Amino acid sequence: MDISDSLKNREIIIEFFPIGQLVKVTAMDVKTLTEISIQGPKSAGEETLKLNALKRLEYVLKKKALI
Numbered sequence: 001m002d003i004s005d006s007l008k009n010r011e012i013i014i015e016f017f018p019i020g021q022l023v024k025v026t027a028m029d030v031k032t033l034t035e036i037s038i039q040g041p042k043s044a045g046e047e048t049l050k051l052n053a054l055k056r057l058e059y060v061l062k063k064k065a066l067i
Contacts (some may be wrong), residue, residue, distance in 0.1 A: 003054050006067045012057065014050055018042065027053040032066045 011030040016023055023042055028035040036056045040049045061067040 025053040
């Protein structure tokens with residue numbers, strides 16, 4: 001998995017919640033307590049969903065000027 005340099009060395013908690021054919025992925029940055037959620041199809045695979053959640057978290061952290 002390839003994440004950007006801005007998220008490296010940060011503690012991030014990721015949880016997967018299956019909902020029928022969808023999976024809700026929640027990612028939280030421990031330092032700032034910023035949390036995001038995304039949804040995607042089960043067929044996308046765990047790594048793809050995880051990468052998309054990390055990209056969304058990075059976007060939110062940058063938008064809030066936390067990184």
